[in-house]
Amino acid sequence: MTELYRFDVETIDGKHVNLGLYKNKTLLIVNVASKCGFTSQYDGLEELYKKYADRGLVILGFPCNQFGSQEPGSESEILDICRLNYGVTFPLFAKIEVNGDRAHPLxxxxxxxxxxxxxxxxxxxxxxxxxxxxxxxxxxxxAPTTSPAQLEQEILPLLQPKA
Structure with a gap:
């Protein structure tokens, strides 16, 4: 089994899942924040997700508060912002750290x-x-400056054929 599928993560609503759940899917794993200059990328990420979910694309959003304290809220506050302001339907996970001694193993x-x-x-x-x-x-x-729209050509070859 691929090492990636060995990791356990916590969903934004507190459930524990193994990334093996996403085996045979094309994943875009992103550290996100709701009060960042790049937060508008939620729109583009959601657009990609809606456009290609039926071909196996799953976007996994991991909130992180390590950069300028731009994700200060609780998981429920983050979820509200993402759903209400950006219509996010792709999977979101509990807030994590991505750098340092407490970085999530994923x-x-x-x-x-x-x-x-x-x-x-x-x-x-x-x-x-x-x-x-x-x-x-x-x-x-x-990089953070790469917009979701710029990723489309990289993602397409990894997707399942159109039904």
């Missing part, structure tokens, strides 16, 4: 497997994105 793995510019593993800001193929292989890392 993000430790993602950073190690797919480092950023010049080999740096550190996540620099909110809305860093990791693209994972249906076999669970992390194929690419995208």
């Amino acid at each position: 993000f430790v793995y993602l950073k190690r497997t797919c480092p950023g510019l010049f080999g740096s593993e550190k996540i620099k800001w909110n809305f860093t994105k990791f693209l994972v193929d249906p076999a669970g292989k992390v194929v690419k890392r995208f």
Whole structure:
């Protein structure tokens, strides 16, 4: 089994799930924040999700408050902002840390497997994105400045054929 599928995560409503739930899906894993200059990317992420969910795309949003305290709220507050302001329907998870000694093991793995510019593993800001193929292989890392629309051409080859 691919290492990615060994990780357990907590959903934003407190349920524990194993990422094996998403086996054979194309994943876009994103550290998100609701009070960030990039927060409007929720719209683009939701658009991608709605457009390609039927072909196996799942976007996984992990709120993080490590960058400028831009995700200060509770999980219920985060969920309200995401659903009411951006219409988010893709899976959201409990608030985590992505850097440092308390970084979630999933993000430790993602950073190690797919480092950023010049080999740096550190996540620099909110809305860093990791693209994972249906076999669970992390194929690419995208900077926060990369918009969801710019990801479409990278995602398309990894999706299931149209029905």
